[in-house]
Amino acid sequence: MRKVLYNQFGDESVLEIAEQAVPGIEKDQLLIRVKAVSINPLDWKVYGGEMKLMSGSKFPKSVGIDFSGIVDQTGSAVTRFKAGDAVIGLLDVFKGGALADYVVVKANDIAPKPANIPFEHAAALPVTGLSALQISDELAAVGPNQNVLINGATGGIGLFAVQIAKKRGARVTAVVSTNGVAAAKKWGADTVVDYTKQPISQLNQRFDAVIDLSTKLSFKDAKSLMNRKAVFVSTLPSPLTLIYSFLNNLFSGQKYKVLILKPTVERFMTLTNLAEGDLQIVLDKTYSLTNVKEAYGESRRDKRIGKSVILLD
Ligand SMILES: NC(=O)c1ccc[n+]([C@@H]2O[C@H](COP(=O)([O-])OP(=O)(O)OC[C@H]3O[C@@H](n4cnc5c(N)ncnc54)[C@H](OP(=O)(O)O)[C@@H]3O)[C@@H](O)[C@H]2O)c1
Structure with a gap:
């Protein structure tokens, strides 16, 4: 073979x-x-x-x-x-x-x-669908009427994260480059920001969850986009970020969560059910x-x- x-x-x-x-x-x-x-x-x-x-x-x-x-x-x-x-x-x-x-x-x-x-x-x-589910349902605990910012919303995880956050009842702001604007709208994003035209640092809004899939947004910079009890999700685990996020979460209302993909049989089932439904x-x-x-x-x-x-x- x-x-x-x-x-x-x-x-x-x-x-x-x-x-x-x-x-x-x-x-x-x-x-x-x-x-x-x-x-x-x-x-x-x-x-x-x-x-x-x-x-x-x-x-x-x-x-x-x-x-x-x-x-x-x-x-x-x-x-x-x-x-x-x-x-x-x-x-x-x-x-x-x-x-x-x-x-x-x-x-x-x-x-x-x-x-x-x-x-x-x-x-x-599997990789990106399960990542999107773990981010939405466990790390960011996305729920009805939450304001969620997804930075890098038209990549592999973003494709599913936008759709799942909408299914969980959130209002989704998708950050994409110009060629991704139409796709993010099609997948259900309520607001689409083209980062090549408007830096997200200029957004005049605070979010309940800021999900960074681009690896370009630091927790420090994300803080200005987060309300006082918001969650930031990074997809970049490293020994330093894991220690820093642990210490931050002991003392701050603004939480810092790091994705380490952990597939479970239950999450696999949730994903296949979504795919048998209308997940694009x-x-x-x-x-x-x-x-x-x-x-x-x-x-x-x-x-x-x-x-x-x-x-x-
Ligand atoms: N920790 C874990 O367990 C785990 C598991 C799975 C994945 N990951 C990581 O998660 C990350 C996302 O995965 P993925 O499959 O979604 O990657 P991907 O398909 O490459 O998506 C990344 C997205 O980020 C966007 N982007 C690039 N620069 C940006 C900027 N300055 N501002 C906003 N958006 C920007 C890209 O859009 P444009 O190309 O249009 O700019 C692209 O849509 C990767 O780094 C991956 O390695 C980690």
Whole structure:
């Protein structure tokens, strides 16, 4: 089978398509025939070596965190899935390995694919859909009539965060660049701010939650956009931010929360229910596996609306 590997940290030029034997499974594992894998900024942060502390420096390493596919084999202790089931799944963020014809998982790493959506759209759900749910429902606890600012609202997480915050009854202000204005409105944002024309520091409003998906907004700068009991959510965990946010939250009414993605079976179910409803899953571009370097290079450099995926077939 084909599997994307790398033997040194670097840009997308380090990625290689290797030939490997199809892996065997243990009794509590499943073998999945992968159909599509989504592209996430976490991928190039990991293969770029930005997350060495968590990923380690032992090579070869593999790429691809979330995927859709079909169960090929199940171990004898697996009861929730059977061969032929269509599934979506999520691997360890720092180990990856979904960008391969087959992947080995445990039952808790996967969920049934929403029946009404194709494999390429389904692959776009796990990392960013679960992140958006964790941010909305746990970290920011978005609820009815809250004013929520989403900075970077037309990327992978933003696509779902805008729609979920609206479903939770919030008033959403989406901050996007010019090419994202129409999309953010379509996904339900009440107010759309084009950051290339109006810096958010000039916004004359205070929010109950400020969610930064751009990694460009610091807690210090976000404070002027927050009311006295508001929450700021960052997607950039680091030892320093975790310590700082912990200490801040002991003493300040303005809370600082940091996303560390923790998928749960319940949240996976909430996500698939939303996807079986009216959740829009927007794909900017699809690639074939042979164009893997181009796929990551373009996704890292270019502005994207929603998600991009790599197809394995
Ligand atoms: N901690 C965790 O567990 C975890 C889990 C998942 C993801 N993440 C991280 O979360 C972040 C968001 O993920 P994603 O998949 O949504 O990334 P993404 O698709 O790259 O989206 C980022 C968005 O930020 C926007 N942006 C860039 N500069 C901006 C600025 N100055 N002001 C406002 N918006 C700006 C981009 O819009 P334009 O291109 O139009 O400018 C883009 O829509 C990434 O850094 C990712 O690595 C963390």
